[in-house]
Amino acid sequence: MQLEETCRGRDLPDDVPESPQLDEKRRVLEARVKRFMEQARRIIGDRKFSMWKGSVVTSVVGTFLTQNVTDQLSSNAFMNLAAEFPLSKNGSNVKQSANVPLIKDACDLGESERADAGSTDEGGNCCDKGIEELIAALRTGELANWGKDRIREVLYDSFEKPTAAKIFSDIASMGDTSHWNSLLREAYDNGYRKGNTDDTVDWEALLNSPFAKIAKCIQDRGSQFQMAFRILSFLIRIKRDHGSIDLEWLRYVPRAKAKRYLRSINGLGAKSVDCIRLLSLRHRAFPVDTNVARIVTRLGWVELEPLPDSQEFHLVSAYPVMADIQKYLEPLLCKVPANEVYELHCQQITFGKSICTERRPNCGACPLTAECKYYQSLANRLASLYIPSIYYITSKHARALLRTQYKLLLQPDICFCRPADSILTISRIDLK
Ligand code: SF4
Numbered sequence: 001m002q003l004e005e006t007c008r009g010r011d012l013p014d015d016v017p018e019s020p021q022l023d024e025k026r027r028v029l030e031a032r033v034k035r036f037m038e039q040a041r042r043i044i045g046d047r048k049f050s051m052w053k054g055s056v057v058t059s060v061v062g063t064f065l066t067q068n069v070t071d072q073l074s075s076n077a078f079m080n081l082a083a084e085f086p087l088s089k090n091g092s093n094v095k096q097s098a099n100v101p102l103i104k105d106a107c108d109l110g111e112s113e114r115a116d117a118g119s120t121d122e123g124g125n126c127c128d129k130g131i132e133e134l135i136a137a138l139r140t141g142e143l144a145n146w147g148k149d150r151i152r153e154v155l156y157d158s159f160e161k162p163t164a165a166k167i168f169s170d171i172a173s174m175g176d177t178s179h180w181n182s183l184l185r186e187a188y189d190n191g192y193r194k195g196n197t198d199d200t201v202d203w204e205a206l207l208n209s210p211f212a213k214i215a216k217c218i219q220d221r222g223s224q225f226q227m228a229f230r231i232l233s234f235l236i237r238i239k240r241d242h243g244s245i246d247l248e249w250l251r252y253v254p255r256a257k258a259k260r261y262l263r264s265i266n267g268l269g270a271k272s273v274d275c276i277r278l279l280s281l282r283h284r285a286f287p288v289d290t291n292v293a294r295i296v297t298r299l300g301w302v303e304l305e306p307l308p309d310s311q312e313f314h315l316v317s318a319y320p321v322m323a324d325i326q327k328y329l330e331p332l333l334c335k336v337p338a339n340e341v342y343e344l345h346c347q348q349i350t351f352g353k354s355i356c357t358e359r360r361p362n363c364g365a366c367p368l369t370a371e372c373k374y375y376q377s378l379a380n381r382l383a384s385l386y387i388p389s390i391y392y393i394t395s396k397h398a399r400a401l402l403r404t405q406y407k408l409l410l411q412p413d414i415c416f417c418r419p420a421d422s423i424l425t426i427s428r429i430d431l432k
Helices: 020-044 056-066 071-084 129-140 148-158 161-172 178-189 203-207 211-217 224-242 248-252 255-263 270-279 290-298 322-333 338-354 373-384 396-406
Strands: 391-393 427-429
Touching: 020 322, 020 338, 056 071, 056 224, 056 248, 056 270, 071 211, 129 148, 129 211, 129 224, 148 161, 161 224, 178 224, 178 248, 178 255, 203 224, 211 224, 248 255, 255 270, 270 322, 270 338, 290 322, 290 338, 290 373
Parallel strands: 391 427
Antiparallel strands: none
16 A cells, blocks of 8 residues: 555645745755665665554554653553453443543633653552542543632642642643534545544543553553543543544544644644654654754754854754754655655664764764764864874773863764775774
């Protein structure tokens, strides 16, 4: 099946901004992307697009679970949910519950405030009656009648302060989202028909299970109470707004609208939304995490303010924030086919974790030195010190000396070389 055939969301005109300047920037960046991908394929192998099998709902919950924790912890948390709430071949193990009303009672308690989950362990005891009553009230829509003080009291009795504050903030940001159901109607007009999805988790069973049980499944990843609340409130919202736990119809609406819908979900920031769009909806989105931000900054894919004269690029410790980089690159990469953006994204994550690491990048193994600002800066520094262009430093003492006296960032047994030099000129130096 061709990738583009599965993308039914049309582009709106403002999805792809046009101007001669943008076209020129796109041309330059696309050439750089192509070079990066060719080199990355050589050193880290094939990262080609593979079809995401799960549903959009699974993708959203999976994205919640990956926030601020390692891949292993988030995968384990998801597998625990799948083991605890398996989907039978005949669909959900529970009858369609009637306890989530289709007409949404707004639970608007204050200013909206969304943030990705924190990664700290949470203390507290969630097994009390109060929190289960609060969740039951959330399911039925009764929570809107509780009032802030009662909600606060239950949360602060059940959890430690930081967790209670985060969950309260999530509740406070729940507005009336029922208007989004018009998007589902638009999807039907565009040909969407409800069918089976490849889910592994029985979301209906999870929605109706005790809060404590869900939190226990995911406790090893940390932030389990906040995350359990976030998953439950997400499932409750879509069931209440659209009548079932299904978001496959997002594939049938214009991409810009699907993006706005995902941004309206509590706990999904710009990066999380773009991950879901790229991996699940197969939109042309470019999520920027710390690895991607570091690589594109070092390779000069984003324009930076000039550094002060005394500041060397390889010693810069703080790069532009991820959201700004994402905003800058999105209109420039929006014409690159989604499967190529997917491959680029996967390559950069692997490249950033294994070669272009935050500290001590392995420039000696990198084929992109000629276009890397970090490397150029380091090479210029070495040249100014009359140090041979390529050399190995084998002694700890020598490395310490260079680090303290010349403020060079060194890596164990690594060679530095100026781009024009040939690797054949390597000489071994030991500065004991
Ligand atoms: S040369 Fe070094 S800093 Fe530059 S991209 Fe390669 S590994 Fe990263």
